Amino acid sequence: MNGLLLRLSALDADAENAVRVIAFFDTLISTRATLRTLVRETARLAECAVGVADCELGVCLRSDPAGQVIAHTPEPVGPAVREISPSSRVWLERAGEPFALDTILLERFAFAAALLLDRTRGPLPEPGDEALVELALSASAGEAERARAVRLLRFDPSAGVHVLAVAAAPGDLRHLLPALAAADPGVRSASIGPVHVVLTRSLPADLREAAGEGVRIGVGDALPAIDAPESWRQARTALRFATREGPCPAVVQAGQLGALAAIAARLRAEDIAKVADVGVLDALATDPHGADTLAVLAAFCATGSARKAAVEVYRHHSTVTARLAQAEARLGFSFGTPAGRQRLELAILLRQLRDTAE
Template identity: 50%
Template sequence: MEGLLLRLSALDADAASEVRVIAFFDSLIARRVDLDTLLRTTAQLTECPVGLDAADRGLALAAEAVVRAGVPTPRGARVRELPDGARVWLARTGPELPLDDMVLERFAIAAELALARGTLPELGDPALVELVLAERAGEAERSRALHLLGLTPGARVRVLAVADGSVELGGWSAPLGRSRAVLLAGPPELAAVRAPTRVGVGGEVAAMDARQSWRQARLAVRLAGALSWDPPVCWWERLGSLAAVAEGLRAEEIGRIPDVRALDRLAAAPDLLLILSAVCGHDSVRKAGYALHRHHSSVTARLAQAETELGFPVTTPDGRFRLRLALMLRRLRDNTD
């Protein structure tokens, strides 16, 4: 139905046009559209910013090309109040159009019904965290979930991906896939995290963008190690250019890399990958052997076996970098969500 008109400025203020505006919003109501869709299509219809302000629900939404949260009612906007105290608004920069009053009236009715339909879990319910981090959730749903968690849309947060759900890190959490998502407001307290727990730490973002931090945390946890010389906590921000490389590679592509395939073959030899990982984590073979509780001559002999398969020395700076990259890519391939 909304395909019949998406340009209010093209309509005259006659009875037929008013009927078409009513039919437009009735169609949205009948389809039980969510608040995001209601705001976005109303903005298309009016060709100007529109919004909804429901402070008691944690909603301050505006729409033009897209829906944005945390936007207050602009000064000078035309406002229509709903029975529960919420209000919708229309902010036209040019002269008012004859049908603006009709649009505000029908917009308010549709918004009231959409608000009445919207129910979210109780405070503390993991479903709230899941909703905040969901890729496909609307801005209205996300904003209301944050409100119930006691967070404003602009609050600074981080999201952690914890491979072992038994670790208590504070914040709000929910099991998502094979990891536990932990939503934190403020710096994470990670000093108590010890192997074998693996934790990925996403970047700091505004609460409305928490799903971005969750994506980063999920990538970081796949690269986190579980050995004493390979930190179990991986910060996305510290991955640097490796993050861009990891984000662009699929598991099957990693599996075709010659260095990774060589490591797959070496994995059949007892403890050889453990030795290679130790060499990457220390600046000498002697220190690697000490960490493994082995004599350095034994480690040197095993490294010679590995170098034959890999085709490059692993104790030079370039070789150590190449080996570490291959080990990390292999871990990325094998640690999936």
């Protein structure tokens, strides 16, 4: 597609170049490009910002010439605006004199946008259907489809929404969902595979307390509802770090992960398998009282103290001390130094990431 055209500023208004512009948009249509791709590639060709909006579907996308797409920008008015329907339009934001082929570019841009928007106007699941939540979270769906699903779920596509990934048995959700509904009466939820997903505009002041026992939660950033797939991706990553016991809490905010998010994104299970400390923890887990030993190690990392760890796991201090000494001997380093404790925490964390790989 990039080889079809030079920059629009370099093209004369002759029949051959007009055909090249038409072929550019035909290629986008035939490859079933998304609305976002159409806007981005049109801006690159036009060498100016362009946009498309449909107030009925709740879609408004704008891209700059570098291909940076943003949602829900104010719509300009002027001669470089082409109406598609009473509710939708496209536009060019050309500074200065128009280029020779601006008129045909705007016409073909409008034609391509109309086709993509019309594909969205078919029937969707009824409001309240879990399929609407899945569509709102689908990164493969087009912006128009997601915007329509979001509106049927009664969210404003431009308003901030948190997506939560919740791991819990169905019976353990009895405290969480009412607490979320109290913070946002418009909360929506669904089950996607083994994970429960929640869309909410607001979070309870103490989400961990509201969750109750046996619940782990990953919280995505508050993003415009049209960008819910990104918040959902963040929530699933955060959930991998959430533990009911260990160095991480049961509720993890994606925005607080920092460099840990990069570790989760880049380390594969086969990479973690090569870490010797993780292998030793696996071996410890198979020993008699292995689960108890790992619980002690996690509690020690969380508290930084053998005595506090004993309180956490309801064991006598001498038992915890013996478990720690056994683990130190097997791992080959002391937990009494900051470096040793950090190494232990990282081994426990890597083991958890391996066991919670998506």
